[in-house]
Amino acid sequence: MKKTLALLSFLFVVFVLAGCGANEQKEEQKESQKAPSGDLAPLEEEATVVIAEDGAASGAGFYIAEEKGYFDDYNIDIKFTTFANSDDMLPALAAGEVDIAGGVSTASFFNAIAQGIDVKIIADKGHYYDGNSYFSFVIREDLQGEIKDYADLKGKRIAVSSKNAVDDYIYHRMLDHAGLTEDDVELVLMSDFGNMLAAMGNKSIDAALQIEPLITQGESEGLHVRFGDATDYAPDAQIAMVLGSPSFVEKETDVSLRFMAAYLKGVRDYNDAFLHDDGLDEVIDIMTKHTALKDPEIWKKVGVTGLDPNGEMFVDDIKKQFEMYDANGAISGDIDFNDAVDTSMTEKVLEIIGRYEK
Template sequence: MKKPVWLIVLFFGFIALSACQNSENKPSLSLSQDGELPPLEETAKVVIAEDGSASGAGFYIAKDKGYFEKYNIEVEFATFGNSDEMLPAVASGEVDVAGGISSASFFNSIAQGIDVRFIADKGHNNEGSAYFSFVVREDLQNEITDYADIEGKKIAVSTRNAVDDYIFHEMVKHAGVSTDNVEFVLMSDFGNMMSAMGNRQIDLALQIEPLITQGENEKIHQRFGDTTDYAPEAQIAMVLGSPNFLNERRDVAVRFMVAYLEAVRDYNDVFVKNEGDQEEIISIMSNHTALKDKDLWKQVGVTGLNPDGFIFEEDVKKQYEFYKENGAIKGELDLEEIIDMTLVEEAINIIGTYED
């Protein structure tokens, strides 16, 4: 029996649609005969919102080592006073790429209509050398030796309803101590934490590098355990991308991500594997960040950056739920839509996974 023409058309239309959907996650770019990703035919500018933080290592190294230039990408760094100014610029496409620190206010901005995507890792703790970890006052290091010893102590944390607060609660939970039995001291400035330690106003603090190492060298405090003991996958910061960059400028975005990951791998070679050109990478980092002491770069616990780009998605969701439980989230977010790892997946399909 002959099938109606409309049924045949519908059948082949369905096949074509399925083929398009199945190809969405495959690389959209053609490699050269030698397997290399060719540069763009015309120079493309990419604007990055970055304030000189150490977690921007991938951007700085890719720029100074010519990885962006290799793909005919010109980068421009832009600075903003705060995330309230930066996020709308990313959403509008005025800024292509930025960094975001996990906090309730950050998630609230997105819930209120700021359209951005989490596209890569920009900060987590490396096991055993966390760059964002607790310290204990020097004169108390023999008294507070175990996590359970924090009971009754004054603990300084820089922010409520942000990743700092989340890590604090994870540490207290790990210690088996009630939050009612420790004193949470809100202290927004990390430098003031050092002074408060020196004046014996606080007992412990959630401190950040390079102040962790500086305080140890000056015998103000000592490391207290390691954040990875109780929050091994705490996602501290994410690379953000504008929807326009990811969709309308995909050929640029993929090349940008390849260059970024190439740079992060150089960073990991030096600081994690103790390979590669240490002097070159430290020179780049000291040039772009506030830490100018090259010798200190060899001592600090550096920001963890995933050489394959992926973030700890489950931890991002866990933090979001933590803020919601605290009543700090206004509105609802679909994190499955906001977290977009397709760019790093496409980049890895081109350059392969990192060898540990």
Template sequence: MAKWMKSGWLLSLVALALLIGACSPKETAGPITDDKTPEKVSVDNPSGDLAPLEKRAKVVIAEDGAASGAGFYIAKERGYFEDYNIEVEFAQFANSDDMLPALAAGEVDIAGGVSTASFFNAISQGIDVKIIADKGHNVPGKSYFTLVIGNHMVDVIKEYKDLKGKRIGVSSHNSIDEYIYDELIKHAGLTKDDVEFVLMSDFGSMLGAISNGTIDAAVNIEPLIAQGIDKGFHVRFGDATDYAPESQIALVLGSPNFMGEEKDISLRFMSAYLKGVRDYNDAFIKGEGKDKIIDIMTKHTALKDPALWEKVNVTGLDPDGKMFIDDIKKQYDAYKANGAIRGEIDFDKAIDTSITEKAVETIGEYDR
């Protein structure tokens, strides 16, 4: 996962052991035994669609306070999980690589991840996790993960081709960060030899580097982009959708057991999650109830300033959970071409959108 997203995932091994030990077997309301969407129930039920579970279930989510977790936070605060008799618990890990074995073992049910070579390598080497829904993409013209140029470059870099000879900060190799960077360079009509790739330790360090002229531009992320603009360090340049229009940046991942054996729980969980995502879209796309959603986001994320939420380009979250699946495969191919992938992936098995699609059938498609 992009480093700014992962920076909060710090948990001691002792705490992790306690967390795993505390995970109890799931209790269900009776399995869904066919491929049809269960009948909707009376709107007198809290959810308004599926009946709540007869016995309470706990779902453990690996989440670090990233803004892309909005659907989880909003669904929790608005009682959408509770409507289905689901209790959610957030767990933190040092990084996404540590998260994957716990997810595959069912110690964590749901997690967020981003495309990296190490993620794909884990799957190709037998880590069984399912890619199930969107957890972050750029909105055209309002990308939250995009290029910025230093204020000292505003009179120099007028077009993408003007990046030739410039130093561009990128936070990691063989990741979505470098993938976006590569697409940028190709769009500019340049080669990797025409620009200087500067590997940065994290997104935050880019602010100081761009302000003192150590780098000329950077592929950075919100809210650091908005903060850097406020401080006069950099400006947004173009938009990432100019050169990577359908990039799948973050993903909702599910454990194989949660997706395969606990469908009565996972279907209700996904229905609640999508309701949260839809409230998020209502707020940031339609402007409906925005203040209340910002209150929830300031409670759960690292961005505590409500005023700054009015300035950032927010993470795109599809209200029906749809992903850019072709782009996921394209990213995998790019890492493989760089020699960073060991083994092969059967994407027909790794990507499982069945629960997401069934949840949309149950609650209806979002009115866009």
């Protein structure tokens, strides 16, 4: 009888423990369903986020997050839209017709903000990787023996795509580094980067501030060679920024917080791929789908856009760019950068998903 009671007691304990284990497993499954991302739970109702993006390589964080389901994890539906120019895009962003956009530093961009177009600069969307910049100077292939240092650009014809824009800013940083002035060189404004290749071919220019993949293309065709690297004189240059609609950033906080978490996860995969060769083929497949560069092999050769995996920007450099345009007389009005730059959302996300430390 005692043996029977002991056996029944043992079976009862086993049953209870099994039941507890099953309950714990069910709770874990429920939690997993609540937060498939492993951090924030998905939105109760699907939210649509409209991104103004034209297939630029600097939009990699958006593309990767979309293709790898990071936005889906938060119940966010992404819609991409394009604008002919930023003059149309910025008012739409300020009005909340667009939630997120990519922007580059230009006098007209700052003028729009100074004149009351309210947009927020919220995260990095383009900077330089040390020694392999995607936007840097090249010189004609036949001038390698003559131009060995930046100071040797004195008297040369240098093509730059625009005035009072980030291109102009990088150009002047290079001149300062070389100990040259505007009068020491001949600036050739050439808005189309593709035309710079032709100008190299017919020897009508000696150097150019060129962009990938045309840097790599020109090298393969024997038209030019990469000259130094932009990190020699502008290591902290902020080339492009993620812009947010004020209503999206400040009012739709549940959505914007999750959006930024997904975006940074996409950017981290990008860094893993191009800096650490982790998942490179998958990321290149995504980039060939969303950008104009369709050759996977060229993706392995080009200098890629720098994207900060923690979303951090060189805010002081953004201010320096504004100051240069202002000194040139290209700015009408002033900007409160404490209001225009809003990194609060990115900072909150880092508290949740942690910092990227690779």
